Amino acid sequence: MKTAAFIGPVQFVALAYFICIIVSLSVAWFIRILFSGIKWQKHIVHAHAIAEKMARNKYIAGKKD
Amino acid sequence: MSGADFLNLFQGIATMVSGDPLITAGRIMLIIAGITLVFLGAKGTLEPLIMIPMGMGMASVNAAVLYLSATTTGTIFIDPMVSDPAKLFDALQINFLQPIYTFTFSNGLIACLLFLGIGVITDIGYIMMAPFKGMLIAIFAELGTILTFPLAVWIGLTYKEAAAISVVGGADGPMVLFTSLILAKDLFVPITIVAYLYLSLTYGGYPYLIRLMVPKRLRGIKMDLKNIPKISRMEKITFSVITSTILCLLFPVAAPLFMSFFLGVIIKESGVKRFLEFLEGPVLYGATFFLGLLLGVLCEASTILNPKVMNLLILGIFALLLSGIGGILGGYVLYFATKGKFNPVIGIAGVSCIPTTAKVAQKEIQKVNHRAIILPYAMGASVSGVITTAIIAGIFVTILR
Numbered sequence: 001m002k003t004a005a006f007i008g009p010v011q012f013v014a015l016a017y018f019i020c021i022i023v024s025l026s027v028a029w030f031i032r033i034l035f036s037g038i039k040w041q042k043h044i045v046h047a048h049a050i051a052e053k054m055a056r057n058k059y060i061a062g063k064k065d
Numbered sequence: 066m067s068g069a070d071f072l073n074l075f076q077g078i079a080t081m082v083s084g085d086p087l088i089t090a091g092r093i094m095l096i097i098a099g100i101t102l103v104f105l106g107a108k109g110t111l112e113p114l115i116m117i118p119m120g121m122g123m124a125s126v127n128a129a130v131l132y133l134s135a136t137t138t139g140t141i142f143i144d145p146m147v148s149d150p151a152k153l154f155d156a157l158q159i160n161f162l163q164p165i166y167t168f169t170f171s172n173g174l175i176a177c178l179l180f181l182g183i184g185v186i187t188d189i190g191y192i193m194m195a196p197f198k199g200m201l202i203a204i205f206a207e208l209g210t211i212l213t214f215p216l217a218v219w220i221g222l223t224y225k226e227a228a229a230i231s232v233v234g235g236a237d238g239p240m241v242l243f244t245s246l247i248l249a250k251d252l253f254v255p256i257t258i259v260a261y262l263y264l265s266l267t268y269g270g271y272p273y274l275i276r277l278m279v280p281k282r283l284r285g286i287k288m289d290l291k292n293i294p295k296i297s298r299m300e301k302i303t304f305s306v307i308t309s310t311i312l313c314l315l316f317p318v319a320a321p322l323f324m325s326f327f328l329g330v331i332i333k334e335s336g337v338k339r340f341l342e343f344l345e346g347p348v349l350y351g352a353t354f355f356l357g358l359l360l361g362v363l364c365e366a367s368t369i370l371n372p373k374v375m376n377l378l379i380l381g382i383f384a385l386l387l388s389g390i391g392g393i394l395g396g397y398v399l400y401f402a403t404k405g406k407f408n409p410v411i412g413i414a415g416v417s418c419i420p421t422t423a424k425v426a427q428k429e430i431q432k433v434n435h436r437a438i439i440l441p442y443a444m445g446a447s448v449s450g451v452i453t454t455a456i457i458a459g460i461f462v463t464i465l466r
Contacts, residue, residue, distance in 0.1 A: 030304075
């Protein structure tokens with residue numbers, strides 16, 4: 001209330017709107033980050049699976065030789 | 066048997082005849098208004114879930130005024146102004162709706178129960194599929210909240226009262242209830258009534274605004290539904306837990322609402338069937354019923370005939386109108402940003418009256434192009450609207466409290 005008493009209604013509401021925009025866009029940005037993180041993790045898991053498969057194939061091929 | 070004795074037998078009439086003429090006129094008007102709301106609700110013109118109990122409460126409470134002592138009048142429904150503990154204890158024993166009012170309404174619990182129910186019926190995945198678009202629309206749809214505040218201060222309301230009425234622009238009933246309870250307890254009855262009355266009118270009013278602001282050829286734009294990402298339950302739960310915690314950390318005053326909403330979402334996504342049935346049935350509809358009934362009962366002429374009410378009526382409709390305009394402007398910004406691939410009508414859904422505005426948008430679009438489906442995008446904007454309204458209410462409450 002002290003903060004609001006020092007500024008006029010237009011300035012006060014502009015400040016509130018500015019904070020609202022920052023926080024809302026941060027939430028949207030967080031969702032993006034969350035998705036990228038999950039995608040990245042999926043890629044790593046996928047890459048691990050491929051690497052394992054290749055190593056196994058190499059081992060089998062080596063045994064045959 | 067004299068006339069006075071006869072009137073004492075029927076105290077509702079006696080209090081009407083002997084009372085202040087202004088209050089008597091107010092009582093008669095509110096009885097008529099209550100009966101009208103019941104019929105409009107039953108016909109489906111206004112939201113029946115709120116309007117039927119509200120109208121019934123309004124008509125009954127204004128008819129049932131009696132002599133509590135030789136000089137004082139009142140009802141045995143509720144006493145919203147009682148604060149002295151001894152008197153409150155008496156009121157709890159006498160007024161039949163006082164326990165519900167005291168233990169669920171005046172502490173904001175009913176708003177939290179409604180948010181739990183709304184969380185359970187909300188698919189958070191809609192906001193997660195296009196987060197920036199949804200948030201951008203929701204930010205624009207707060208235009209009513211932002212412009213109403215200075216106007217309200219200009220016409221003589223205090224900062225706290227102005228903040229409480231301007232939150233009507235967010236079109237979120239429980240949020241208005243919560244904010245006005247904390248910031249403007251003396252005006253929370255008229256503010257909440259104005260809010261719910263107008264919110265039920267959005268269903269009838271916003272289609273005209275859409276037709277006025279969006280030409281027919283733009284209303285028929287089809288949205289891309291093929292490239293919608295699939296969002297897993299765990300992703301939705303992760304998002305809900307983290308967002309709720311961060312928002313509670315930022316705005317502790319609005320934490321009960323954030324927690325209630327996201328808890329509802331998590332219960333839905335976790336598939337806890339027993340909780341799900343309990344929250345989307347008894348809790349949501351029970352809270353809605355008692356909210357409507359209490360709002361009606363609180364509309365007693367002596368409480369509602371406040372000189373500030375007329376201002377609140379004007380400010381409320383101004384806020385909702387501007388928010389609708391702001392939402393559609395947000396839709397236009399995305400329309401131009403995507404080079405005509407975004408339907409601007411979706412903007413109206415940023416006014417977070419879940420799911421009414423999203424349904425209004427879908428309905429208006431299908432009138433022009435019956436194959437166009439925009440509901441997922443509209444619901445995303447609506448859910449974003451809930452979040453932005455909660456944020457702005459949190460800011461108001463935190464700074465002004």
